[in-house]
Amino acid sequence: MLGIWNLNYMDKDIFSLDIGGKKLTIKTTTWTEQSSGSCLVSYGDTTVMANVVMSPKNVEGMDYFPLTVEYEEKFYAAGRIFGSRFLKRESRPTDEAILTGRMIDRAIRPRFPKDFKKEVQVVVTCLSWDGENDPDVPGLIAASFALSISQIPWHGPIGAVRVGRTNGEWIVNPSYAQRIEGNFDLTLAGIENDKKKVLVNMIEMGSKEATEEDTMQAVKLADKELKKLIDFQRDTSQKIGKVKAVFEPAVESTLDSEIRELLGDKLDKAITNAKAGEKNLGDAESLREEIIKIIKEKYPNEGKEKQVLPFFEKEMERIIVRNILEKDQRPDFRKLDEIRTLSCEVGVLPRTHGTGVFNRGLTRVLSILTLGGPSDQQVLEGMEFVGKKRFLHHYNFPPYSTGETGFYRGPKRREIGHGNLAEKALLPVIPNPEDFPYTIRIVSEVMSSNGSTSMASTCASCLALMDAGVPIKAPVAGISIGLAHDEETGKYKLLTDIQGPEDHFGDMDFKVAGTKDGITAVQMDTKIDGIPEEIFAEALKLAKVARMKILDTISKTIAEPRKELSPYAPKIVSFKINPEKIGEVVGPKGSVINKIIDECNGIAIDIEDSGFVSVTGQNQEDVAKAVSMIKDIVREIMPGEIFQGVVRKIMDFGAFVDILPGQSGLVHISKLSKDRVNKVEDIVKVGDKIPVKVVGIDDQGRINLSAVDAGFVPNKK
Structure with missing residues (x-):
């Protein structure tokens, strides 16, 4: 049961x-x-x-x-x-x-x-x-x-x-x-x-x-x-609510005390007295390996050496934060509001449509831009949104960028997040499809990482956009502001352009991107409870000053978008047609549009419901030919016009003649000759080229033609 x-x-x-x-x-x-x-x-x-x-x-x-x-x-x-x-x-x-x-x-x-x-x-x-x-x-x-x-x-x-x-x-x-x-x-x-x-x-x-x-x-x-x-x-x-489970904070163990005694002031000296530069924590890392070796030898097969790393992390954080708060001393000895050395490059690859390299200290990003037609847009099918996306920014963070090995198993969540942040920062300056009908994809490859690669990707991608000739509304740059904070005293210091250790041991990552006129994107994370409005406002001001300096560096490399697109980029011509004419361009079962594509070496034709047409191809001549054919199809035929037509079909009552691609009319048997005609085949056959004149268009849009009125003199077959 x-x-x-x-x-x-x-x-x-x-x-x-x-x-x-x-x-x-x-x-x-x-x-x-x-x-x-x-x-x-x-x-x-x-x-x-x-x-x-x-x-x-x-x-x-x-x-x-x-x-x-x-x-x-x-x-x-x-x-x-x-x-x-x-x-x-x-x-x-x-x-x-x-x-x-x-x-x-x-x-x-x-x-x-x-x-x-x-x-x-x-x-x-x-x-x-x-x-x-x-x-x-x-x-x-x-x-x-x-x-x-x-x-x-x-x-x-x-x-x-x-x-x-x-x-x-x-x-x-x-x-x-x-x-x-x-x-x-x-x-x-x-x-x-x-x-x-x-x-x-x-x-x-x-x-x-x-x-x-x-x-x-x-x-x-x-x-x-x-x-x-x-x-x-x-x-x-x-x-x-339920009663909260009791959590006992970790207390310093006997081993921690032993490690502290072994260290003495060696770690403090290794960090405080390091030479200026971004790789100045090497002595601290060597010291850590030395302590691990000592503990491993003293306690073999007990795994106690695993406790060295978390202890070192806490000590390094304490020393780095203390030096910043008490001495204004950063790990690489920069001033608190100082940006690392900046440099930019464009046009670094021969066959791509646009490239930009942005260097900030040891952080280096290469961005590569590819242009495509409207058919290359990404189709989105989600719970909230169904549609297409024409501007895409992808971010890759390979293991070699930090000198490590690792697995390649597709983009991680962090890579998707960083790519989206740079995309959000650049989107407001991307031209409208009516002005620039291309699909734009940028891939940012992190070559070397030592802090704030997402903002470096924003800068490198801006360079790539201008190198490609995309008419962006204004250059965009980004910077990250960090925070060193003492929870007990409330004392804090803001840091411009945080590098690896400051990001790792600091309390805030405040990323701001924008143009000279305003902000386009902000992302902020904290490791502490949060920040008051006063610190938020102060960080925005610091970010603006830094952003202007980076924009100056970008403008010295490339002041504005190039006037011409890459010769390897596809060619696109866009124009509008009467939406009621879309069916004529497509034809029954796509016969007309497929014929145009075949005759123009596989160009792509995209037609929106509004009548906005884009023709994309690698060859300018093919694109021009397709545009001409489409415009001929949708052209408004006027009575009195004369065309050189081609006989397409013969009926008992007359001949159908193609006068433009996708447009044809009927020459009645009585309009083939001034003389009486018994059989249409006596005057014309399929494939003949004859002059015809438009004599009328009925309410259904059917075109009536006359060969006689166009001066046609038949040779009887």
């Missing part, structure tokens, strides 16, 4: 508040009873579910916190069935899903205790999407609330909002339509400190050359909504 489970899947608790003029609802359910924490968050009819789980034991031998964040887009959420004829289920996550997962990760990761080594997985799933409200912000709120009500040690909650601007009006959590119309898109997450002050700990922003003042205005607008969300989650989680 089968047992029947009587489970109640009703909502347990429902809470709501107003955010941006809309109701946000949080529900706890019994759907996922075995997860550590779970909730549903709805904004409009967009609903996301977050589930968090913590492993029962620490992961041994792990020198970092094993957190994974997965964001899932489900086609059913949008009421769609996608995929090939043979595969109809979701497969690998889209780039958009990966970017959303990374955004959630960046916001929640700093709030876990230091030295926490239990594996935590956060899974955010979009269950319903209304086509108006983006699920990423509700997803971040859901992750925050699920962690807050779970037993997992986590110092939350976190608030998250999006701020947009449409027609000069600031909007909290704008709809999709408002975002498309707008020129500013900021997603921001933050926490509340002990003094009830909101600190920003994650930012993702794209804009059309926004000023620093505009950006700060948006951050201040978000502050009020963040505080509401944080207080709401805190009050609610205190009522219904």
